[in-house]
Amino acid sequence: MTDALLDDAAQKEAAARKASAKGSVLYLDGVSVSFDGFRALNELSLVLAPGEMRAIIGPNGAGKTTMMDVITGKTRPDEGEVLFDGTHDLTMLDEAEIANLGIGRKFQKPTVFEFHTVADNIRLALKGPRTTRSALFGARNRIPDDAIDEVLSRVRLIEHRARPAGDLSHGQKQWLEIGMLLAQDPKLLLVDEPVAGMTDAETEDTAELLREIATRHSVVVVEHDMSFVRALGVKVTCLHEGSVLAEGRIDVVSADERVIEVYLGR
Numbered sequence: 627m628t629d630a631l632l633d634d635a636a637q638k639e640a641a642a643r644k645a646s647a648k649g650s651v652l653y654l655d656g657v658s659v660s661f662d663g664f665r666a667l668n669e670l671s672l673v674l675a676p677g678e679m680r681a682i683i684g685p686n687g688a689g690k691t692t693m694m695d696v697i698t699g700k701t702r703p704d705e706g707e708v709l710f711d712g713t714h715d716l717t718m719l720d721e722a723e724i725a726n727l728g729i730g731r732k733f734q735k736p737t738v739f740e741f742h743t744v745a746d747n748i749r750l751a752l753k754g755p756r757t758t759r760s761a762l763f764g765a766r767n768r769i770p771d772d773a774i775d776e777v778l779s780r781v782r783l784i785e786h787r788a789r790p791a792g793d794l795s796h797g798q799k800q801w802l803e804i805g806m807l808l809a810q811d812p813k814l815l816l817v818d819e820p821v822a823g824m825t826d827a828e829t830e831d832t833a834e835l836l837r838e839i840a841t842r843h844s845v846v847v848v849e850h851d852m853s854f855v856r857a858l859g860v861k862v863t864c865l866h867e868g869s870v871l872a873e874g875r876i877d878v879v880s881a882d883e884r885v886i887e888v889y890l891g892r
C-alpha cells in the first residue's frame with residue numbers, strides 16, 4: 627500500500643471507531659500515558675460493545691495494567707478520550723465516582739475478609755451503606771439470604787457459605803472476590819490475571835464462570851495463560867508498547883507473526 631492509501635485507511639478506521647463510541651460500553655481513543663518521559667500507553671484505542679467480554683494479552687510492560695488504571699481513574703491519561711456507556715468521560719471522574727457508575731475491578735491478588743464467613747463477605751459487598759460495622763450489624767443484616775446464596779451459587783461457593791473465607795483455596799478466594807464484585811452488579815467488570823496460581827481444574831472452572839458472567843455483564847480480562855484465553859472463546863486484543871498490536875479471534879491473533887515475535891514465541 628502507498629502512504630496515501632495507508633493514511634486513508636487509518637482515517638477510515640478512526641472515523642468508524644468514532645461512530646462506534648455511541649453504542650459502546652467502553653471507548654478508548656488515542657489514549658497516552660507517560661511516566662517520566664516513558665510512554666506506557668501510546669495512542670491506545672479500543673472499543674468494547676455492550677455485553678462483550680474481551681481478553682487482553684501482551685508481554686510484560688505492554689501497558690495492560692496502565693490501561694486498567696486509566697479506566698478506573700487511578701491514572702489520568704496525558705491525552706485521549708475514555709468514555710463509559712458512550713457518555714461518561716472517565717478522565718473527568720475520580721475512582722469512587724467511576725466505581726459508582728458501575729465499573730468493578732478485581733486485582734490479581736485476592737483480597738477477601740479472611741476472618742469472616744464466605745456468606746458475610748458477600749453480605750459486605752452487597753449494595754447498601756459501606757462501613758463494615760453497618761454491613762455486619764446494621765442494614766445489611768436485613769439483606770435476604772436468598773440474595774447472598776444467588777451470588778454464591780454463581781461463583782460455585784454455595785457449599786462453603788459458613789466457612790471462614792481464610793480456609794478457602796487460592797482459586798476459591800478468587801471466585802469469592804469475583805462474587806463480591808458481582809454483588810455490586812457492575813455493568814463492566816475488569817479482571818486482572820484471574821487464573822495465576824490456580825490449578826488446571828480451577829482454571830477451567832474460571833473460564834466457564836467468566837463465560838457465564840459475560841452473559842449479564844461486560845468484561846475485560848487480562849491474562850497470560852493462553853489455554854485459559856482460548857477457553858474463553860472471545861475476541862482478543864494484544865497490546866505491545868502501549869498500543870494495540872493485533873486484535874481479533876484467538877486463532878488469528880496467536881498466528882500473527884508480530885504477536886509470536888514479541889510475546890508468544892518468547
Ligand SMILES: Nc1ncnc2c1ncn2[C@@H]1O[C@H](COP(=O)(O)OP(=O)(O)OP(=O)(O)O)[C@@H](O)[C@H]1O
Pocket residue numbers: 661662665666684685686687688689690691692693
Ligand atoms: N507508576 C509508574 N511509574 C513509572 N513507570 C511505570 C509506572 N507504572 C507502569 N510503569 C511502566 O509502564 C510500562 C507499562 O506497565 P504496565 O504495568 O501497564 O504493563 P503490563 O502490560 O501490565 O505488564 P505485566 O504483564 O508485567 O503486568 C512498564 O514499562 C512499567 O515499568
